[in-house]
Amino acid sequence: MADIRSNFLGIKSPNPYWLASAPPTDKKYNVLRAFEAGWGGVVWKTLGSQVKNVSSRYSAVDFNGGRMMGFNNIELISDRPLDINLKEIAECIKLFPDRAMVVSLMADNDKKSWHELIKKVEDTGAHGLELNFGCPHGMTERGMGAAVGQDPEIACMVVEWVMEAANIPVITKLTPNVHSVVPTGRSVVKAGTNALSLINTIQSVTGIDLDTLVPNPYVAGKSVFGGYCGPAVKPIALKFLTTITQDELTKTVPVSGIGGVSTWKDAVEFMLLGASNVQVCTAVMHHGFRIIEDLCDGLNNWMDEKGFNTLDDFIGKSVDTITHWEDLDINYHHIAKINQDKCIHCGLCYIACEDTSHQSINIQKGNPYNTYTIIDEECVGCNLCQLVCPVDDCITMEEHREAPEYINWIEWQKKGLPLNDH
């Protein structure tokens, strides 16, 4: 059995799965249930200035019958009294000393408020702090949350205040509502943050009720932009993560990966791109804490199969495989192949290629089943047919290099080689 224990800046947890700062980590009741289920740690729902929430608060995007492919909220930070939160944090730590307890913070925008809040939180015995520079709604209007994360200078200033007071590790959570997370990332690393976490939610309108014509979530005939998360945002999160783990400065600190992690596979992908652990929210809001079992089990089995003994054996292993377009090997070529024994004749590959790609699939009409074959000379190897095929391993991409040697775009141009494929 592989060892899936995690050590993030000295904050230890039995597995790399933390619950992200959100409703699931809002109070002792939930957190104890999560720990009992086996979660490695939690980031307590953001503490800070007093707020009031509205009703309703969530909305979702369903896809082809699947619910909550994307999830959206307009909730603010914790609306419970600070002293109750602090008391419950201390109790949870006492009951589950082996789990990670990180507390998310968003103080009013002055040094004194931050210092007071940090002091109080540290007194609970918490293991770390996460600075909420990400919340895209409600708090930004008060110059907090994403308003801080979107401005590298303000972010730098706040982190400096925090570092003056903090005695435990500090993680800065970044907002994706910027063209690049790197400037803020660099700025807070310079200011001394011990780690980064990303991404927070993405501003969104999830959909409009076609009867009332008001978007969701509905609050008395109005709505607001919410924070989008869930499986739909994972690819975007992975991209932002990579920009941080590839940057010379930001890659010097550990990163906690967030954004649509629902399965052990998602977690592995975040870690392969350099996250030291992951945080989960939407998946538990959809299915409850019990999903931790497969998150651990699947990770364990995969590590065993691949021969990785510890998380560090694979964290970051894929970071260097993402390169610049102009470095790609132009002589690499592959062609689709349809396995006729597996083909169920649905024709999806054909119509996709015919209507939207390179007309590289031949159709031989039959009754009721047509036969589809690849026209090798026409196939540019785009993968579309393989992507739309509903049968596993029915369409495979077979390597047919144009030439044995590597050549990139710059060299190609220099040699004046031909440009158009078709």
Place this chain on the structure above:
Amino acid sequence: MIESNKLSEKQYQENFSDIHPPYESSTAAKVDANRCLFCYDAPCMKSCPTSIDVPKFIKQIATENIKGSAKTIFSSNIMGTGCSKVCPVEKLCEGACVYNLLEEEPIPIAKLQRYSTEIAMEKNWKLFERKKSVGKKVAIVGAGPAGLSCAHALSREGIDCTIYEKESKGGGLMTYGIAAYKVTPQFCEDEVNYILSIGGIEIKYNQELGKDITLAQLKKEYDAVYLAIGVGVARQLAIPGEKLEGVVDAISFIYDIRDKGYSSVPVGDKVAVIGMGMTAIDAATQAKRLGAKEVTMLYRRTEDEMPCTKHELDIAMLDGCEVVWLAAPQKIKGSQGKVKQLVCSKMKLGEPDASGRRSPVDTGETFTLDVDMVIKAAGQTPFEKIIKKYKLDNKNGKISINENCATNIKGVFAGGDAVNGGKEVVDAVQAGKDGAFSILKYLGVKN
């Protein structure tokens, strides 16, 4: 003993409830709709005689465009609701579903089709608009699936249609022949009314061609005539004892169940059903459901040659009907004018016949069954008399038509069971469409 009222009202209701219940909720329909792969040049569509665009109507359920979905179905098959209940889908659309090739359950196409079209009927959506009258009149004989489908297609193009129907209700064998657990009389009536709601179609009931009206009259008064008279009486067995009390014809037996009500239809204790087509299955299962103790189905050939589908045979078997293969009725014995025994020849399979199926050969051995009722379901015979009377070219009573659905008499077209000798409702619907298309060409309304 042959008697009616064998069961309690509650038992009848249970026995004759819908064998394929509809979806309970829109969510349930969407779960199945979302499983559909949306195949291109879809095998299901190609396997539907009316070429319903199945992937399209299913996608429309998934996108909650139910009106669009119903219109997609009805555009190809105006009896789309009825067909969703009576089509042998396991050998048509669902049988061709690509999921079968993955050894997975096919998409429940019929159930989804029923979902959209029943909503359309319930809400009485007007999905088709009749074009302005073009001043042409067509007479249609027979208000069965072929006749109705032809009339609807013609009316859409602005033709004024009059249907002459010998019975007092429309729907043809849909109304008079198909088992009660598939469609109810009320449904059949609703379906006919929904089809007629386009306007421009008048049905004259209790008007029989050859009795109340003549072909010459119709030809004179109308610009074209479409014959959709179906097939007639059950084929006679031509064996001794056929006149005994307790020998009944499957179609009238089935119709009585529909028409008179379950408790009024007499059924024996030990029933023999002769034949292995859809009619035989319907007769056997319904005899059982009416309270017969033993039902034995007899067929001259084997399971490999049977005309019904495996699915239908399973329904009968699950109802507890027995099957004896390779058995041909030889004579029916009785006493005091009532059926007592059925003597059968044991058969074996010989050389393939014209249909390509191996034909049964008498072995000379016989066996005897004690029975008190014999239901004849060995196919139906065409209305030969009237067809010959009007000198319509025919093959054993099946009206001959050319590629334009035209008979040998100018301006007279035909289709449905009357031409094909008896297939499914869906084939008759397609025949009606084809007929309408040809008539429109003939009248110069479309080319």
